[in-house]
Amino acid sequence: MLRTMKAAALAALLMLCCGQAVAAEGLKDEEQVLALTRRMMETAMTREPDAVFAMLKPHYPVDPAEIDALSSNARMYWAAITTRFGKPLAYELVQTERIGKSFVRYTFLQKFEKHALRWTFSFYRPKDSWLANTFKFDDTIEPLYQAD
Template identity: 30%
Template sequence: MTFSAIIILFTLQSSAQSEYLKDVENAKLISKEVAQLFKENKINEAFIKIKTYWPLPENEIDNLESKTIQSLNLVAERFGKSEQIVKVSEQNIKETAFRETYLVKYETTALRLIFTYYKNNNGWVINGFKWDDSFTEEFK
């Protein structure tokens, strides 16, 4: 009985990440694809793509996905139809980390998507992903 409980716990805490990106150019492709999927409201597909490269426990990513779907259902009602994606910025810490920011433009406002990547000995992984409506922070 105890042994099966340990196996279940280990399964729940296992990492969703199964692949590495070979370079920053591949990371840029993932960011752009996920931003486009957000624009098209294909959130499940976006998170499937993210999971592949994000060494976070799968249940945490699934929880974030569920909350995102719930929230974005309200976004369409309040902000109107999604219109386009715009790449806002990218920042690079030489051969260590890379961050890209996109906006998903709606009729009345925009959502900001921030992708952070980290390079370990095996390649590049997603180190963080968040979205919010605080795009005004992008003014410099």
């Protein structure tokens, strides 16, 4: 099941990165970007991923139909995730990374009763505003470990 989840997450990531370009609402600064990702995580605590996808859609420069298809796939896997991991308990921002002044990536850990998910949101600033660049969730937490 985890391989299937990882394959689905990879497919979603590739489709979101390589889709047809469309107009998207930019966010004016990193404060707005972080606020949006926090609202998305709050939503993920009580609703299925399609609600999170819907919040990101206005800021993604790809065809909204592609996001809708990915959202539908994510909804199918969510039942398996909650059955295996239990109920969501909390979330925390665990990593913030930047590439110069052009990219920012926020990584959150969503804790469940039996395991956790990693949510990653990446934004790109081509000019004066920030656009969603990539988005994924999976249960690959190994990269989050840091030596003391």
